[in-house]
Amino acid sequence: MSVHSNGEEDPIDGKIAGDFPMVSSDTLFEEVIFHSSGNYCICFADIVGSTTTISNISNGKDRAKYYSIFLNCVSSxxxxxxxxxxxxxxxxxxxxxxxxxxxxRFQGxxxxxxxxxxxxxxxxxxxxxxxxEGLPCVDYRVSADYGRLEVALTKTSVGNDFFGPTMNLCAKINSRAPLNGLVVGGDLYEIMRKYSPLHSAYHFEEMKEEEGVGHKTLGLSKTYPVFLVKRKTKDIAKDHHHHHLSDFIEKTFSLGITAKADPNSNSQSFDHEFTQKSSEEEEHEQEENIQVLESHRDNRLKNVIMIIDDGPDALLSLKMFLEDKPYGVEVFSNATEALQKFALLGPSHYNLVISDIRMPDMNGLELYNRLKAINRNVRVIFVTALDIAQELxxxxxxxxEKDVIRKPISRSEFIEIVEKSTIQSEQ
Incomplete structure (x- = not known):
């Protein structure tokens, strides 16, 4: 059990045996026994629209896998x-x-x-x-707040359980966050606003109340401030700590490694087995993934372009157009294979994707949406013989409109478009 500077034991890290105050026989019939409390920062991550998503997943194991991937990532x-x-x-x-x-302790x-x-x-x-894993993409919201956390023992639990208004409020303000964004409550902000290093790295913007999402929606009698948090642009490019963490996540999950929840926590352990593979198969698959990642390491120093077209002649022509240019060019005749490689190498590996539209296994429109789900900033250009630019x-x-190129196209015109697109993707 950890002990704070004030000499008090931390109830969150406590064990079941010996940590509770003596309880009289008159209270033994109670279902819930509250034994300690404290003020903590509490965070909550919640999937958006999961009911609709899950209804479209017919296989029970896939539904469990969908939740398991998300919860494992959050836990890790x-x-x-x-x-x-x-x-x-x-x-x-x-x-x-x-x-x-x-x-x-502001560093915390x-x-x-x-x-x-x-x-x-x-x-x-x-x-x-x-x-x-062949599953739909997920969107979620993240929220955080500060306040009282009540720690209790229940008859049906195997460890401490947690309650309190701060957890409830943290869950309620979660709906104010944008998709895949972060909001913090007013009580947490009051502490953080006194810590200048936070404000040099992050921008805090108080959110205005909108119809249907104000304090009445949160169940409060008066307005409770909620702040949208964004990382300042300059720190995304320069903060070494941020890059280190991003590398950790990409390395961990691009190899298919999942993380269990804290085994000492009351929380369920989300170590669901994703696929029925032998240990030898899993080891071989990870070795192949590592080889793929290492084989493309040099390409990280230059622009890497992915080209997808089910027509071998067209694919060869586009590749030859860029043969003597300073690009790493990877070609695919199958859109599904291209998508899998895009996912494996991480969202920042490719600077530009050039794709046909009419393809048998996955058309260009579906590919576009799935690529954007992985990296919303990836630049995608269509090369097609169809006159459908406005419809697209x-x-x-x-x-x-400039992202839709009509076939046939000359080498000089194609190179000019690629050069402009790769410059824009770097900005």
Whole structure:
């Protein structure tokens, strides 16, 4: 059991035996016995629209796999920052930070925001796992707040259970977060606003009340401030710590490695077996993935372009157009294989994707949407003989007329488009 500077034991890290005050025989009939409490920072991650998504997954094992991937990813990121999983609620997960019981230890609060922001930035990596398992992509929201946490023993639990208004409020303000974004409650912000290093790395914007999402929706008698948190752009490019964490997540999950929840926690352990493979098969698959990653390591120093076309002549022509140019060019005649490689190598490996539209296994429109689910910023260009530029623009978000190229195309014109596109993708 950990002990804080004030000499008090941390109830979150306590064991069942010997940690409870003596309870009289008159109270033994109670279902729930509250034995300790404290102020902590509590975080909550919750899947958006899971009911609709799950209804479209007919196989029971796939449904379990869908939840398991998400919960394992959340658990792994939380524990990397010292978070402790305390409760799963439906398709969401609560965790807290023992270090924040002392509100003067600001470094603990920075870990909270770093953790939550890293989780939002892991969206593409989590969806890599989903796609590799043939599952739909997932969107989620993350929220955090500070306040009282009640620790209790229940007759049906095997360890401590956790309750309190802070958990309820943290779950309620979660709905205010944008998709794959982070919000924090006013009580947490009041502590963090005094810590200048947080404000040099993150931007906190108080959210205005909108119809249907104000304090009445949160069940409060008066307005409760909620703040949207964003990482400042300059820190995304320069913060070494951020890159280190991103590398950790990508390395862990692109190899298909899953993380169990804290075994000392009351939370369920989400170590569901994804596929019925022997240990030899899993080891061989991981070795192949490592070889693929290592074989493309040099390409990280230059622009890497993916080209997909089911026509071998067209595929060869486009590749030859770029033969003497400073690009790494990878060609695929099968869209599904291209998508799997895109997911395996991570969302930042390819600077540009050039694709045909009419393909047998997966058409260009579906490929576009699935690529964007992994990396919303990836640049995609269509090369097609069809005169459907306006139709594509109307149905594919973010697509512009210059992103649709009509066949046939000359070498000089193609190179010019690629050069402009790769420059824009770097900005």
């Amino acid at each position: 990121v939380a524990r990397q920052f010292g978070g402790k999983i305390i409760k799963n609620a439906g398709d969401g997960l609560f965790w807290c930070f023992s270090e924040t019981q002392d509100y003067t 609060f920075k870990k909270v925001i770093d953790c939550c922001m890293t989780l939002t930035e892991a969206h593409g990596i989590i969806n890599n796992l989903m796609l590799r 623009i109307s149905i594919l978000p973010g697509l512009k």
